[in-house]
Amino acid sequence: MLPFLKIMLRNLLLGPSTDPFPFAPAKTHKNFRGCAEHDPEKCILCGICRHVCAAGAIQIHPSEDGSGMQYLLWHNSCVFCGMCAHYCPTGALTMSDNWHLAHSGAEMFSNCISDFIPFGACAQCGAKIQPRPQTIIDTLGARSPDRFLLCPQCKRQGIVQNVAQARPTRRQENP
Amino acid sequence: MPSTTYTLPIGPLHVALEEPMYFDIQVEGETVRSVELSAGHVHRGMEALAMQRNYFQNVTLVERVCSLCSNSHPATYCMAVENLSGLIVPERARYLRVIADEVKRIASHLFNVGIMAHLTGFDSLFMHAMEVREIMQDAKEGVYGNRMNLGQCIIGGCRRDIDDSTAPFLLGQLELLKPQLHELYGVFERDPLIRTRTQGIGLLSHAEARRHAVVGPVARASGVAYDLRRKAPYAVYPDLDFEVQTDTKGDVHSRALLRLREAVESVKIVEQCLRQMPGGPINTREVPVIPPGEAVARSEAPRGEVFYYVRSDGTDTPQRLKWRVPTYMNWEALQVMLANCQVADIALIVNSIDPCISCTER
Numbered sequence: 001m002l003p004f005l006k007i008m009l010r011n012l013l014l015g016p017s018t019d020p021f022p023f024a025p026a027k028t029h030k031n032f033r034g035c036a037e038h039d040p041e042k043c044i045l046c047g048i049c050r051h052v053c054a055a056g057a058i059q060i061h062p063s064e065d066g067s068g069m070q071y072l073l074w075h076n077s078c079v080f081c082g083m084c085a086h087y088c089p090t091g092a093l094t095m096s097d098n099w100h101l102a103h104s105g106a107e108m109f110s111n112c113i114s115d116f117i118p119f120g121a122c123a124q125c126g127a128k129i130q131p132r133p134q135t136i137i138d139t140l141g142a143r144s145p146d147r148f149l150l151c152p153q154c155k156r157q158g159i160v161q162n163v164a165q166a167r168p169t170r171r172q173e174n175p
Numbered sequence: 176m177p178s179t180t181y182t183l184p185i186g187p188l189h190v191a192l193e194e195p196m197y198f199d200i201q202v203e204g205e206t207v208r209s210v211e212l213s214a215g216h217v218h219r220g221m222e223a224l225a226m227q228r229n230y231f232q233n234v235t236l237v238e239r240v241c242s243l244c245s246n247s248h249p250a251t252y253c254m255a256v257e258n259l260s261g262l263i264v265p266e267r268a269r270y271l272r273v274i275a276d277e278v279k280r281i282a283s284h285l286f287n288v289g290i291m292a293h294l295t296g297f298d299s300l301f302m303h304a305m306e307v308r309e310i311m312q313d314a315k316e317g318v319y320g321n322r323m324n325l326g327q328c329i330i331g332g333c334r335r336d337i338d339d340s341t342a343p344f345l346l347g348q349l350e351l352l353k354p355q356l357h358e359l360y361g362v363f364e365r366d367p368l369i370r371t372r373t374q375g376i377g378l379l380s381h382a383e384a385r386r387h388a389v390v391g392p393v394a395r396a397s398g399v400a401y402d403l404r405r406k407a408p409y410a411v412y413p414d415l416d417f418e419v420q421t422d423t424k425g426d427v428h429s430r431a432l433l434r435l436r437e438a439v440e441s442v443k444i445v446e447q448c449l450r451q452m453p454g455g456p457i458n459t460r461e462v463p464v465i466p467p468g469e470a471v472a473r474s475e476a477p478r479g480e481v482f483y484y485v486r487s488d489g490t491d492t493p494q495r496l497k498w499r500v501p502t503y504m505n506w507e508a509l510q511v512m513l514a515n516c517q518v519a520d521i522a523l524i525v526n527s528i529d530p531c532i533s534c535t536e537r
Contacts, residue, residue: 003362033320054235081235081326086334
């Protein structure tokens with residue numbers, strides 16, 4: 001007991017080492033991995049977040065009128081691993097430092113992120129494509145901004161035309 | 176003539192055990208004569224779950240096998256998958272993995288010695304050890320974002336860099352920890368209460384340690400200098416300067432002191448890593464291609480060697496994922512350690528192997 005007596009007295013003088021939560025805010029580091037946040041303006045519906053989510057907390061359903069997708073992230077299924085935020089190519093998903101997730105039982109089936117994400121339109125033919133928000137055009141589409149806004153079919157046609165112009169096919173005559 | 180021997184059931188749920196485990200103990204008076212272990216109370220079917228999830232999801236899954244070595248599992252799993260796919264992890268990521276591993280080791284060892292103090296009935300020392308551990312918990316939360324599940328490892332590297340904002344914070348926490356750890360070691364080494372309760376009990380001789388092939392601090396306290404960080408170096412351990420701690424006494428007390436000495440070594444390793452860490456990427460940016468085949472990886476978790484086996488059929492889901500955890504090797508040796516001990520010491524001796532039942536039964 002003797003070597004510890006000094007420590008015990010010191011700890012006694014230092015007072016409690018716990019936060020007085022909920023009467024005062026608890027200390028939270030800015031890096032804390034809390035509740036996920038989703039920015040529908042940046043989401044391109046690539047679905048990598050759903051692919052890496054071990055908890056199956058993310059669902060992406062087509063909307064009823066077919067004009068876009070409904071993005072769902074269930075906070076009660078989420079395990080706060082942050083894999084979705086790490087693999088998100090556009091930064092649409094982030095982990096906030098908010099850990100205040102207590103809610104009443106009645107809110108159990110509404111405690112989720114539910115965002116409607118409309119499809120984009122092909123710049124040439126107007127067909128439905130994945131969303132093309134400006135932030136994504138500036139980053140992912142920087143390499144070929146024109147082609148980035150096209151649907152796969154228009155993209156293919158454009159490539160075929162380019163190739164045809166660059167290398168006109170010569171008809172070989174049989175000897 | 177009254178019967179002097181009887182069977183004492185301990186567990187599966189028992190106040191003195193941290194996790195469910197069942198012991199059938201033959202007692203003669205106050206002395207234990209023989210022990211039979213029965214396991215399987217926290218089987219969660221994680222190996223089957225792993226076969227239903229893709230390689231990315233399994234990183235999160237294996238992190239949740241056990242909370243105290245929750246970085247060793249994904250790190251070793253990622254190493255196995257990287258071995259399979261031939262992925263070269265950037266050097267900075269290897270340093271970051273070592274830092275995460277060692278930070279977790281310090282917290283895990285402090286937790287175990289704290290529980291030992293609790294089991295001797297010395298609860299104020301238990302609280303103090305937990306408060307010292309809180310320095311490391313704070314460091315984990317500030318650097319990685321969570322107190323237990325760091326989420327640092329991914330296939331191909333690490334997720335969170337230790338940059339100019341978090342490195343000074345981590346170093347500051349280590350500076351706070353060092354004097355406290357030193358003081359705590361002194362208390363555990365000299366305190367008469369701790370010494371009388373823990374010295375000379377739960378003996379595991381060098382020969383018995385070898386016979387049971389125990390791993391981790393249990394082996395090292397019995398004079399078997401087996402540390403995977405030196406025996407089969409991985410990550411950047413060959414470039415780091417640290418000493419493998421050993422002892423020859425092989426009792427509960429020496430195992431606790433050895434854990435504290437290892438925590439001191441871990442502090443040195445983290446400091447070295449922060450000094451030596453080169454710049455560069457912290458993960459391979461490409462998504463790995465996992466070919467059909469099989470691979471293994473092993474690493475030194477706080478409790479000893481953890482071993483991962485992965486078999487792939489070329490799809491995005493492993494065909495088989497299997498792991499062997501240190502407690503599996505160590506708990507058989509409890510039969511030797513518990514023989515002829517007092518009933519009151521059972522919980523202390525069980526705790527001295529730092530059992531992780533949730534890892535072992537997964």
